[in-house]
Amino acid sequence: LDLSTFFLGRPLTAPLMNASGVWCNVNSQLHALAESEAGAMVTKSCTLLRRDGNPEPRYHTLTMGSINSMGLPNEGHQYYLDYAERHDYENKPLFFSVAGLTLDDNLTIVAQIQDAYTPALLELNLSCPNVPGKAQIAYDFDALDVVLAEISSAYSRPFGVKLPPYFDIAHFDEVADILNRYEKVNFITCINSIGNGLMIDMESETVLIKPKQGFGGIGGEYVLPTALANVNAFYQRCPKKSIIGCGGVNTGEHVFMHLLAGASIVQIGTALYEQGPEIFERLKAELALIMQEKGYKTIREFQGKLKTL
């Protein structure tokens, strides 16, 4: 059974990786991912300088997922550049997530990635929902266009964007039109958490997380239908780009659905946070079993081949 899928022309040993922000803040976590069955991995979104992030509690498990308002805690971009220098790229590709607080910060970080000649692939995070006072770039279509134009002219290599979920067909159309004007945008990662949800503790009649009066990004099972829709919407609208699926994956069936909807790689967030990097072995085995039952020898036989009625 060939579980490998191709991404930007390179075969991956498995179509699985972590979602940025989960199990990838510090070297010990990055090392564990490098040693895991994941076919690729991504660093925590970084800012120019180190950040503590929001006050705790800032993550909480929910019955069908998670709520988080981490607030972009990270070790600063140089820390991840240092990791990228040591990473074994023959073992698995590394994605480098960037979420600068300003366009200038993004340009500074991207220039340093460029100068580092690192093989890491840039995943530009345009969808962090949890920095108070910072609206998501990807929900401001003019700002999105400007950022992509600036990064495209400052960065000479292919890169990708991490998008928030959209909920309106007109928005899929408009964002895809913008993305298709940037040929350097080689991949699109859908979705980031569904921003600014709220969950309540019945006993204490209180919110679950401290930042932003309890408002935070929703992940896990709750977001699977929205994630599949965004993967398929951009898969259909951006035929020259690869789609990385993220959102609601906890079983081989969920992985299969993301691949069928058009994803080349599937990222794991909440379930990885809860279960740790052993999850990749389980998901690989579950996907292999599903493929066997369906008579598929390779992922290419069904990838993107979702049928309509």
Ligand SMILES: O=C(O)c1[nH]c(=O)[nH]c(=O)c1I
């Ligand atoms: O609060 C965070 O650090 C965070 N949390 C998310 O759910 N998505 C993001 O892109 C980020 I940068």
